[in-house]
Amino acid sequence: MTYDYVCTACAHVWEAEQRISADPLKDCPNCHNDTAKRQISGGQGFILKGGGWYSDLYSSAKPTSGSTEPAKESKPEKAASPCASGACGTSACPAASAS
Numbered sequence: 001m002t003y004d005y006v007c008t009a010c011a012h013v014w015e016a017e018q019r020i021s022a023d024p025l026k027d028c029p030n031c032h033n034d035t036a037k038r039q040i041s042g043g044q045g046f047i048l049k050g051g052g053w054y055s056d057l058y059s060s061a062k063p064t065s066g067s068t069e070p071a072k073e074s075k076p077e078k079a080a081s082p083c084a085s086g087a088c089g090t091s092a093c094p095a096a097s098a099s
Contacts, residue, residue, distance in 0.1 A: 004039040007031060 001020050006013050012030035024038040 004041045005036050006039055007033065007035050008037055009033045009035040 002015050002017050003024075004013070004015055005025055007028035007030060010028060010031040010033070012028055014029060016025055018025075025036050026034045028034075028036045
């Protein structure tokens with residue numbers, strides 16, 4: 001993580017790359033006094049990289065091969081009735097009542 005520092009003795013300002021768990025620096029690289037202070041910075045913000053996210057933070061659908069548009073959801077087809085010929089012999093069968 002990058003932190004901003006300022007020296008309270010000579011007003012030198014610099015950035016230092018450190019781990020979050022690391023202690024703040026104390027020595028100023030300009031005047032070599034123990035007067036360096038870590039500054040609170042605004043940060044870089046939250047950025048989602050890659051092609052899988054819209055700016056509204058919703059995941060995009062995976063495009064089909066050769067297409068740049070999101071894939072459309074397909075509806076499952078209804079299965080045909082197993083007794084389409086009316087051979088089941090039940091009174092509730094639409095094919096049996098039609099004949």
